[in-house]
Amino acid sequence: MSVKIALFITCLADVFSPRSGIAMTRVLRRLGHQVDFPTDQTCCGQPLLNNGFAKDAARAARAMCGVMEGYDAVVTASASCASMIREHYPRLAAEHPDILTEVAARRLVSHTFEFCEFMLGRGGVPAGCRWDGVAAVHRSCHGRALGLTDEAERVLGRVEGLRLVGLANSEQCCGFGGTFSVKYPDLSAPMASDKVSALRASGARWLVTGDTGCAMNIQGACRRAGLVIGVRSVPEIIAEGLGLLPREGGA
Numbered sequence: 001m002s003v004k005i006a007l008f009i010t011c012l013a014d015v016f017s018p019r020s021g022i023a024m025t026r027v028l029r030r031l032g033h034q035v036d037f038p039t040d041q042t043c044c045g046q047p048l049l050n051n052g053f054a055k056d057a058a059r060a061a062r063a064m065c066g067v068m069e070g071y072d073a074v075v076t077a078s079a080s081c082a083s084m085i086r087e088h089y090p091r092l093a094a095e096h097p098d099i100l101t102e103v104a105a106r107r108l109v110s111h112t113f114e115f116c117e118f119m120l121g122r123g124g125v126p127a128g129c130r131w132d133g134v135a136a137v138h139r140s141c142h143g144r145a146l147g148l149t150d151e152a153e154r155v156l157g158r159v160e161g162l163r164l165v166g167l168a169n170s171e172q173c174c175g176f177g178g179t180f181s182v183k184y185p186d187l188s189a190p191m192a193s194d195k196v197s198a199l200r201a202s203g204a205r206w207l208v209t210g211d212t213g214c215a216m217n218i219q220g221a222c223r224r225a226g227l228v229i230g231v232r233s234v235p236e237i238i239a240e241g242l243g244l245l246p247r248e249g250g251a
Contacts (some may be wrong), residue, residue, distance in 0.1 A: 045061050045084065052182050064085070073111050074113070077115045077210045079143035079211060092243075120156050125238055131159050136198075174192055200227055
């Protein structure tokens with residue numbers, strides 16, 4: 001059944017990986033959904049909340065709730081920003097009811113989805129999707145806050161020609177953590193190095209992850225360590241596999 005979708009493109013994706021948003025749009029439209037990009041959307045408020053500015057985060061949440069009103073689903077490739085909405089908006093509403101109402105917060109929470117969980121709930125990858133390569137999946141920490149486990153692997157498992165390999169200590173954070181990597185570089189850098197070691201040992205030529213921050217952090221660490229590896233989001237692999245986007249680069 002076709003649904004009316006609001007595409008939520010995160011701040012980092014907007015600047016550093018807009019192709020993932022293009023891929024999401026084309027894949028969801030291929031599935032028959034009506035996809036819109038509300039142009040007034042801004043930040044979900046997570047950086048504000050993480051740095052102690054809860055009232056400002058509540059104001060950002062109020063703006064997001066208003067912009068995303070009237071859609072059947074809000075879909076994003078970022079588990080981090082999806083978890084901000086689903087995990088923290090109700091708390092912000094409870095603590096700052098003069099800024100954000102509980103009704104508005106819970107309404108947005110009820111129909112906000114990470115891309116892979118939405119795909120699995122709507123029939124998965126269309127037939128005929130082929131993407132040849134050996135890839136490893138990095139599960140971002142915020143996926144656990146959403147209750148996500150192997151959704152990305154299950155989606156990608158339906159892509160012909162793609163061989164997935166496991167990563168050692170796959171549950172370990174990559175060290176990005178938004179402002180964590182800026183505030184605590186001495187802790188963040190070794191965590192990223194651990195990911196590089198795991199990728200090197202896995203034999204993967206591609207890294208797949210939904211959160212742009214994780215992708216940038218791991219890819220940068222790989223480059224500094226001399227490990228050549230391509231990075232893709234799940235929507236990009238599906239879009240390329242269906243011929244909706246040209247395949248770029250190589251690893």
